[in-house]
Amino acid sequence: GENVEQHPSTLSVQEGDSAVIKCTYSDSASNYFPWYKQELGKGPQLIIDIRSNVGEKKDQRIAVTLNKTAKHFSLHITETQPEDSAVYFCAARSLPGNNRLAFGKGNQVVVIP
């Protein structure tokens, strides 16, 4: 099945700087890649997603890039703010006709004021 790896496991950034999290996936048939943010005591919240027919998507301070050849996708957060501190999960869906997601292990992002 699909295997998703996430790096780095922990990322500390100064407020206002950018944060980048990279994920790699194993199944070249994967066609959908969401990113979720999880705060303590809450369920994962979708922040952005990208499908295999595009290479980049942006939503205000958040962007995701996809490199199908190298089988990796990255989350970019610009102008980080303290409220961006959370655990971020990447995921991939490879099987058509269902919603099964394979998740990375998560990245703890700490924004230092």
Next chain:
Amino acid sequence: KAGVTQTPRYLIKTRGQQVTLSCSPISGHRSVSWYQQTPGQGLQFLFEYFSETQRNKGNFPGRFSGRQFSNSRSEMNVSTLELGDSALYLCASSPTSGGASDTQYFGPGTRLTVL
């Protein structure tokens, strides 16, 4: 529109007991997926239900089961609980199953502790 709701939010059980968790999807969504989240294994897919049918199942023992009702609400059941079943159980809803524009939205989860 109300989000995904899960009940109960917290549960404490003892080994050998069984437990039933409930998930109500976003109105109009017909797919419900269940995931188990633990510090060691992360988020792992349990199963997905769409139109009352199980569409896919993860690598969990038969003690884990689920069902979906005609109103799209879903329940999952764990029988003969083991200490290792302690986890956050999350459900996610989506309009359809695996469609080109499907996006999954998660509920807050049910925290299960097995003593």
